[in-house]
Each structure stands twice: as structure tokens, then as C-alpha cells.
Amino acid sequence: xxxxxxxxxxxxxxxxxxxxxxxxxxxxxxxxxxxxxxxxxxxxxxxxxxxxxxxxxxxxxxxxxxxxxxxxxxxxxxxxxxxxxxxxxxxxxxxxxxxxxxxxxxxxxxxxxxxxxxxxxxxxxxxxxxxxxxxxxxxxxxxxxxxxxxxxxxxxxxxxxxxxxxxxxxxxxxxxxxxxxxxxxxxxxxxxxxxxxxxxxxxxxxxxxxxxxxxxxxxxxxxxxxxxxxxxxxxxxxxxxxxxxxxxxxxxxxxxxxxxxxxxxxxxxxxxxxxxxxxxxxxxxxxxxxxxxxxxxxxxxxxxxxxxxxxxxxxxxxxxxxxxxxxxxxxxxxxxxxxxxxxxxxxxxxxxxxxxxxxxxxxxxxxxxxxxxxxxxxxxxxxxxxxxxxxxxxxxxxxxxxxxxxxxxxxxxxxxxxxxxxxxxxxxxxxxxxxxxxxxxxxxxxxxxxxxxxxxxxxxxxxxxxxxxxxxxxxxxxxxxxxxxxxxxxxxx
Numbered sequence: 001x002x003x004x005x006x007x008x009x010x011x012x013x014x015x016x017x018x019x020x021x022x023x024x025x026x027x028x029x030x031x032x033x034x035x036x037x038x039x040x041x042x043x044x045x046x047x048x049x050x051x052x053x054x055x056x057x058x059x060x061x062x063x064x065x066x067x068x069x070x071x072x073x074x075x076x077x078x079x080x081x082x083x084x085x086x087x088x089x090x091x092x093x094x095x096x097x098x099x100x101x102x103x104x105x106x107x108x109x110x111x112x113x114x115x116x117x118x119x120x121x122x123x124x125x126x127x128x129x130x131x132x133x134x135x136x137x138x139x140x141x142x143x144x145x146x147x148x149x150x151x152x153x154x155x156x157x158x159x160x161x162x163x164x165x166x167x168x169x170x171x172x173x174x175x176x177x178x179x180x181x182x183x184x185x186x187x188x189x190x191x192x193x194x195x196x197x198x199x200x201x202x203x204x205x206x207x208x209x210x211x212x213x214x215x216x217x218x219x220x221x222x223x224x225x226x227x228x229x230x231x232x233x234x235x236x237x238x239x240x241x242x243x244x245x246x247x248x249x250x251x252x253x254x255x256x257x258x259x260x261x262x263x264x265x266x267x268x269x270x271x272x273x274x275x276x277x278x279x280x281x282x283x284x285x286x287x288x289x290x291x292x293x294x295x296x297x298x299x300x301x302x303x304x305x306x307x308x309x310x311x312x313x314x315x316x317x318x319x320x321x322x323x324x325x326x327x328x329x330x331x332x333x334x335x336x337x338x339x340x341x342x343x344x345x346x347x348x349x350x351x352x353x354x355x356x357x358x359x360x361x362x363x364x365x366x367x368x369x370x371x372x373x374x375x376x377x378x379x380x381x382x383x384x385x386x387x388x389x390x391x392x393x394x395x396x397x398x399x400x401x402x403x404x405x406x407x408x409x410x411x412x413x414x415x416x417x418x419x420x421x422x423x424x425x426x427x428x429x430x431x432x433x434x435x436x437x438x439x440x441x442x443x444x445x446x447x448x449x450x451x452x453x454x455x456x457x458x459x460x461x462x463x464x465x466x467x468x469x470x471x472x473x474x475x476x477x478x479x480x481x482x483x484x485x486x487x488x489x490x491x492x493x
Contacts, residue, residue: 026096026372027096027371031321038369039373042378043225043378045098046100048364048400049100050381050382050385051400053080054260056076056080056352057077065119065120065121066119071121075276079350080102084102085386087339087343087346088376090339097316097317097322097336097375100364101343101355103353104347104355111128114297115301125280125281126283128344129345129348136341136344144306145334148333152453153417154425154429159315159432159445160319160411161411161412161418163315163442164315164407164414165436167408168409169437171404174259174260174397176205177192177202193256199244199255204396205399208231211227212226212406227406228399228402231398231399258398259398263396269388278350280351296486299480301354308441308442311442312356313330315359316362319362423456424457428456447477450470454470
């Protein structure tokens with residue numbers, strides 16, 4: 001079964017006799033999968049996104065709040081693993097889809113550098129809880145589902161393809177294959193550190209990319225996971241022999257070093273979790289920073305979370321063959337979006353920052369995952385990471401990044417559903433796809449697509465064909481993109 005195999009047609013009357021309770025609950029056979037494929041898919045997703053247990057602590061655990069207080073690396077690593085475990089298992093059981101959840105990258109940056117810089121960490125996480133409650137209410141009222149269904153099929157295809165480009169870029173950047181130049185003039189990015197490739201970590205990435213590509217092209221089950229495991233073993237050997245070191249040593253850049261984690265066995269292997277941050281929240285931000293400022297911060301979090309997840313859900317559902325032919329629905333959509341709303345609340349309560357559905361779930365889907373059993377497997381592995389937080393850092397980004405590039409190649413195939421002969425469709429679709437990698441934001445890509453779709457289709461005399469929610473959401477995106485203008489006009493900092 002390929003990544004684009006559809007579900008059996010509606011009304012499938014295949015007998016359930018002889019199938020296990022596990023099979024019936026997760027609809028494993030019905031979705032054309034097997035328990036083995038789901039386990040492999042769950043392992044692959046964990047291997048691809050486990051970096052968040054390392055990266056999130058570096059992002060928010062080391063960022064001071066307004067008072068100069070830090071959350072700390074180990075406590076944040078513990079709550080990050082706990083949050084990912086609980087939410088991913090919830091998604092597997094309630095949503096029954098192979099989508100994993102963890103602290104959202106981008107969202108955690110907003111919380112760390114735009115929210116906590118104006119208040120205490122407890123107050124910042126209080127706003128995250130409020131954001132999550134708003135998202136949950138929007139799900140329960142049916143608004144979030146209605147917006148999902150109001151998006152034109154062509155834009156849904158563009159969102160999926162754009163996410164493919166986006167995660168491929170993430171893979172190239174995480175591996176150091178593509179790097180920023182930092183130059184005021186000239187190209188903003190380049191190949192390697194000096195327009196050429198060198199360093200043992202790059203060798204590991206290229207090896208992993210070619211190996212994974214070969215395995216996937218030959219339709220080897222578990223090919224993505226095999227690629228990650230073999231590349232990690234190679235990385236450990238390379239690090240032992242060549243000792244390239246970390247990308248930064250004593251604050252100085254080492255272009256030939258490992259980009260995120262050094263693939264060496266940590267000492268100690270086991271370390272008990274520190275969960276004292278759970279429940280450390282406050283709702284006094286409105287009194288301390290002002291109602292308008294707090295509301296604008298909540299609005300930014302809500303809009304970013306709302307459409308980041310919307311885009312990811314669209315892309316993953318289409319890749320897994322769970323979406324209907326018109327792309328307007330999928331099994332248990334309301335439940336899937338509900339769990340994601342709860343994820344934001346949980347992120348605030350645990351102090352791990354707002355959690356969301358992870359686009360890296362596409363790697364597990366690429367390895368055959370089609371049901372919530374894969375999510376349960378991923379969640380259980382995150383539970384294990386609570387005790388093995390140091391060991392999670394064994395997989396370097398150079399070994400995991402090839403999976404993102406290969407999956408990106410799989411997802412770009414969605415462009416076949418876009419009518420490029422109609423420029424009223426092609427231009428918004430194109431902007432959606434390219435703005436995601438160019439701005440490093442799924443939300444910005446969706447916003448560009450929505451606004452341009454409404455404006456261009458209206459200019460073509462097709463205003464009546466535009467769903468009212470598309471008008472409303474596009475107006476919200478205009479406010480989102482112009483938030484700094486609003487702040488300047490109102491004098492809000």
C-alpha cells in the first residue's frame with residue numbers, strides 16, 4: 001500500500017468476524033494496514049520527532065521571563081516528554097488517526113520571546129491555557145470543523161504540498177545541508193557553510209538520504225525507520241572515530257560539527273523526571289500587562305495554533321488516504337480537532353508550551369501507519385523517554401532529517417489535484433505552497449493562500465462562490481499580518 005492509497009469505499013461491509021478487538025477498534029484491516037505496519041509507523045514517528053524533547057528545553061528552558069527567571073532544561077525536557085506521551089495516546093484512542101502531538105515549534109518561540117518577555121513564565125503559560133480553551137470552544141461549537149470544510153479542495157491540496165516543501169526544508173536545514181548566509185546582500189541561503197559540502201555529519205545525512213530514498217522507492221516496509229536507525233549507528237561510529245564535535249564549542253561555531261545532538265552515549269543513561277512545573281500557572285497577566293496587550297497576545301497564539309493545525313491535519317489526512325475525495329472531511333474530524341484543542345490547554349498546564357499535531361507524523365504515515373495504534377505506540381515511547389531523556393539525544397538531526405526530505409517528496413504529489421490552467425486557482429495555490437518554506441511558517445502560507453484566493457476569485461466575478469467563512473477567516477488573517485500596524489496605531493507595545 002502506498003502513502004496515497006484510499007480508504008475502502010463508504011459502506012464497506014467487510015465482515016469483522018475473526019478479527020481481534022484491537023483490529024476492530026482501530027479499524028486496522030479496514031484501512032488496509034497491519035499491526036506490524038502500525039508499530040513500525042509509530043516507531044518511525046517517534047524517531048523523527050523525538051528531537052523535541054531536546055530542542056524544546058533549549059528553546060524555553062533557557063529563555064528568561066520578564067523577571068529573569070528560567071524554567072530549566074531538565075524540568076522542561078520532562079514535561080515535554082510527558083505532554084507528548086499523554087496527548088499522542090489520546091489522539092490514538094479518541095481520534096484513532098496516526099497523528100502525534102508535542103510542543104509546537106514556532107508556538108514555543110512566540111511564548112518564549114514574545115509572551116514571557118513581557119510577564120512571568122507562570123503568567124505566560126496562563127495565556128497559553130486561555131488560548132487552548134478558546135480553541136477547544138471553537139471545536140465544540142463546530143466552528144473549527146466548519147472552517148476546515150469551507151476551504152476549497154484546491155487550497156487543501158496546496159496546503160499538503162506546501163507542507164511537503166516545508167518539512168523538506170526543515171530536513172535540509174536541520175542537517176546543515178542548507179544554511180543561512182547571514183549576509184546583508186546576496187542570497188539568504190546557500191549549500192553548506194561556504195557553498196560546498198564537507199564534514200562527517202554531512203556524509204551521514206547524504207548517506208541516510210540516499211539509503212532512505214532507495215528503500216522507499218523499492219517499497220521496503222519500514223524503510224524510513226530503517227534509514228533513521230542505520231544512519232544513527234553510522235553517526236555513532238563516525239563520532240567515535242572522527243570526533244567532529246558539536247556545531248558550537250564554547251560559544252564558537254564549528255561548521256563541521258553535529259547540528260543538534262552529538263551521537264554519543266550519554267552518562268547517565270537514566271534520569272528520573274522532574275515534574276515540578278506541572279500546574280505552575282497564573283492568570284494575572286491581564287492585570288499586570290494590560291487587557292489589550294494580553295488579548296493581542298492570546299489572539300496571535302489562537303490564530304497561529306488554529307491554522308497551523310488545520311494545515312497539518314489537511315496534509316496528513318490526505319497523505320494517509322483518510323480524507324474524502326473532495327478533501328472536505330475525514331473520519332472523526334471533530335474528535336481529532338478536539339484533542340488538539342486540549343493539547344494547547346495541556347501545554348500551558350504542564351509549562352511545556354502549547355502543543356499541536358506534528359507534521360513529522362508524516363514519516364510514520366510514509367512507513368505505512370494508517371490508524372491510531374501507531375499514535376499509541378509513539379505515545380508509549382514518549383513515556384519511556386521520561387526515564388530515558390538523555391538517551392533520546394542519541395539520534396542526531398543528520399540521521400533523522402533524511403526522513404523529512406523523503407516524506408516531503410511524497411507529499412508534493414498533491415499538486416496533481418490543482419488546476420494550474422486557472423490562474424485564479426493557481427496563484428493562491430502557489431502562494432500557499434511557497435510561503436510555507438519561505439517564511440518557515442505553515443500559518444503564514446495558509447494566510448497568504450486564503451487572502452489571495454478571496455481577492456482574486458472576487459476580482460474574477462466569482463465572489464458568490466466564496467464560502468462566507470473564507471471571507472471571515474481572510475479578514476482575520478489581514479489583522480494577523482497587520483498586527484504590528486495595529487500596535488503602532490494604538491500605541492500598544
